[in-house]
Amino acid sequence: MTLLLQxxxxxxxxxxxxxxxxxxxxxxxxxxxxxxxxxxxxxxLASYAVILMRDTFGFPLSVSIIIGLTIGVVGGVLMxxxxxxxxxxxxxxxxxxxxxxxxxxxxxxxxIALIFGNEVKILSAGIAPSYTFGPLIISRMxxxxxxxxxxxxxxxxxxxxxxxxxxxxxxxxxxxRLVRVLGLPxxxxxxxxxxxSSLFAGAASLLVALDVGIDPHVGMQALLTGAVAVIxxxxxxxxxxxxxxxxxxxxxxxxxxxxxxxxxxLVTFGIxxxxxxxxxxxxxxxxxxxxx
Amino acid sequence: MCWVTRKCGKFILGFSMLSAVNIDASYGRKQVLFxxxxxxxxxxxxxxxxxxxxxxxxxxQVLVGLLVPSxxxxxxxxxxxxxxxxxxxxxxxxxxxxxxxxxVPGLSVRENILxxxxxIKRNVLAxxxxxILDVFGFLKDKLDVRAGLLSGGERQALAISMVLMQRPRxxxxxxxxxxxxxxxxxxxxxxxxxxxxxxxxxxVCMVEHNLKVSLKWANKIVVLIGGKVAHVSDEPGIYLKxxxxxxxxxxxxxxxAEV
Ligand SMILES: Nc1ncnc2c1ncn2[C@@H]1O[C@H](COP(=O)(O)OP(=O)(O)OP(=O)(O)O)[C@@H](O)[C@H]1O
Ligand SMILES: [Mg+2]
Numbered sequence: 001m002t003l004l005l006q007x008x009x010x011x012x013x014x015x016x017x018x019x020x021x022x023x024x025x026x027x028x029x030x031x032x033x034x035x036x037x038x039x040x041x042x043x044x045l046a047s048y049a050v051i052l053m054r055d056t057f058g059f060p061l062s063v064s065i066i067i068g069l070t071i072g073v074v075g076g077v078l079m080x081x082x083x084x085x086x087x088x089x090x091x092x093x094x095x096x097x098x099x100x101x102x103x104x105x106x107x108x109x110x111x112i113a114l115i116f117g118n119e120v121k122i123l124s125a126g127i128a129p130s131y132t133f134g135p136l137i138i139s140r141m142x143x144x145x146x147x148x149x150x151x152x153x154x155x156x157x158x159x160x161x162x163x164x165x166x167x168x169x170x171x172x173x174x175x176x177r178l179v180r181v182l183g184l185p186x187x188x189x190x191x192x193x194x195x196x197s198s199l200f201a202g203a204a205s206l207l208v209a210l211d212v213g214i215d216p217h218v219g220m221q222a223l224l225t226g227a228v229a230v231i232x233x234x235x236x237x238x239x240x241x242x243x244x245x246x247x248x249x250x251x252x253x254x255x256x257x258x259x260x261x262x263x264x265x266l267v268t269f270g271i272x273x274x275x276x277x278x279x280x281x282x283x284x285x286x287x288x289x290x291x292x
Numbered sequence: 293m294c295w296v297t298r299k300c301g302k303f304i305l306g307f308s309m310l311s312a313v314n315i316d317a318s319y320g321r322k323q324v325l326f327x328x329x330x331x332x333x334x335x336x337x338x339x340x341x342x343x344x345x346x347x348x349x350x351x352x353q354v355l356v357g358l359l360v361p362s363x364x365x366x367x368x369x370x371x372x373x374x375x376x377x378x379x380x381x382x383x384x385x386x387x388x389x390x391x392x393x394x395x396v397p398g399l400s401v402r403e404n405i406l407x408x409x410x411x412i413k414r415n416v417l418a419x420x421x422x423x424i425l426d427v428f429g430f431l432k433d434k435l436d437v438r439a440g441l442l443s444g445g446e447r448q449a450l451a452i453s454m455v456l457m458q459r460p461r462x463x464x465x466x467x468x469x470x471x472x473x474x475x476x477x478x479x480x481x482x483x484x485x486x487x488x489x490x491x492x493x494x495x496v497c498m499v500e501h502n503l504k505v506s507l508k509w510a511n512k513i514v515v516l517i518g519g520k521v522a523h524v525s526d527e528p529g530i531y532l533k534x535x536x537x538x539x540x541x542x543x544x545x546x547x548x549a550e551v
Contacts, residue, residue, distance in 0.1 A: 183382035
């Protein structure tokens with residue numbers, strides 16, 4: 001029983017990180033209808049920028065984090081402005097965009113591996129303190145992850161509920177022409193989408209890196225986690241993404257308990273395939289009229 | 293700006309609100325518009341007709357900047373707007389109703405209306421919304437309904453009210469009464485007239501297949517065939533009595549149409 005409770009707690013902590021990834025990936029996927037593979041590149045970029053700032057330039061950790069997140073955001077926005085937007089203006093198909101995105105991802109992974117090496121880089125030294133609540137143990141870093149993750153997701157949820165601009169961003173995915181002819185600033189909206197997406201990627205990346213460190217190849221894992229959470233939960237429902245992230249986290253932590261950590265990927269893709277086979281619109285998607 | 297338009301062999305001098313001259317436009321390699329020109333003046337109720345696939349929607353898209361023409365010049369209120377973004381054209385007074393996909397089904401009716409009023413000032417938002425709901429009274433009871441659940445006629449009314457939120461001076465409407473019953477169609481026309489009378493809409497350009505109703509409304513007609521302007525007239529009324537006169541243009545091939 002205690003073990004199950006502990007697993008649930010771990011699941012909630014992991015879900016907060018997965019939610020960040022789901023929101024980051026989902027924002028671009030939903031509003032641009034575009035599978036942003038380079039999301040994985042933004043993910044590693046942010047943490048390595050922090051490492052660079054702290055280790056090479058000697059900034060304190062807090063300053064490095066702010067600069068690192070900013071670099072991630074600027075990087076994400078530039079990917080759109082320099083690659084995706086020009087391609088789209090030349091009416092390139094979605095296949096071209098996908099390959100371009102994969103190209104950006106590979107470029108970044110190799111560049112970072114070249115500069116920093118392939119091994120895991122540690123951001124915080126020493127063993128972090130942990131708290132015990134009766135039989136439950138939760139580390140300080142886990143608490144931070146959980147609080148920051150859910151805080152960001154909740155704040156964001158309030159914003160999209162209240163703000164007409166963000167509703168326009170939401171509508172952009174299915175009704176791009178409409179959003180433009182209503183006079184909404186389409187290109188600026190793209191900037192906002194990529195900036196927010198990159199911010200979420202960076203935040204997730206740092207929360208993990210501060211705990212267990214980072215290596216150049218974890219971007220793909222982050223991308224897939226976000227993508228699977230969004231697709232499983234349903235692209236068109238914001239809380240569906242969160243539910244998808246939660247489901248993924250809890251099932252993974254159950255698999256770790258029953259089998260081993262190697263089963264994580266199997267669980268991820270198992271859920272994805274089952275969803276695609278039986279409910280391709282997502283587990284929580286509502287029923288719609290056909291003409292929508 | 294003063295310029296000369298050629299209409300049925302006559303030369304007429306006029307101040308045009310919006311003019312597009314010699315527009316060539318294509319989708320990829322497929323050319324759709326061939327030297328098409330249109331001019332809309334204040335007080336105009338221009339009816340743009342032509343067979344399916346003639347390029348009517350394409351022409352309107354060029355006017356609002358959704359499609360960039362390969363050749364041609366567009367002026368609005370005397371300014372060359374050819375290089376303006378869609379947003380700039382909309383906020384400077386052109387309202388555009390898309391032929392389809394003109395509401396956001398996932399948002400509520402209220403949210404859709406607010407989206408239509410995105411570019412207007414915050415302090416007039418409530419007044420505008422009230423004005424719109426005065427015209428489309430039945431939307432009042434449905435403000436919190438998901439727009440995707442509306443019927444075809446209600447959707448079209450919502451879409452028009454979203455466009456009217458910006459109080460455009462020029463209204464471009466792509467088949468506002470498509471798929472509606474004759475009664476609903478004439479009520480849409482009533483609303484458009486009303487908008488022109490009280491909401492500061494100076495001119496309307498409408499694409500419409502239902503000629504019976506729209507010919508009564510129009511004071512100018514442009515026939516587009518195969519991407520070319522085949523005919524322009526200031527007396528749409530005569531076609532009401534003799535529809536065969538208009539039909540003869542429809543059956544002419546684009547190559548034979550006089551330009
Ligand atoms: N996005 C597009 N890509 C490629 N071809 C297109 C596209 N949109 C329209 N076309 C083509 O351009 C031509 C003109 O289309 P357009 O929509 O302007 O016709 P229309 O006069 O509005 O017809 P309708 O009365 O049926 O609405 C058609 O042959 C159509 O197939
Ligand atoms: Mg059309």
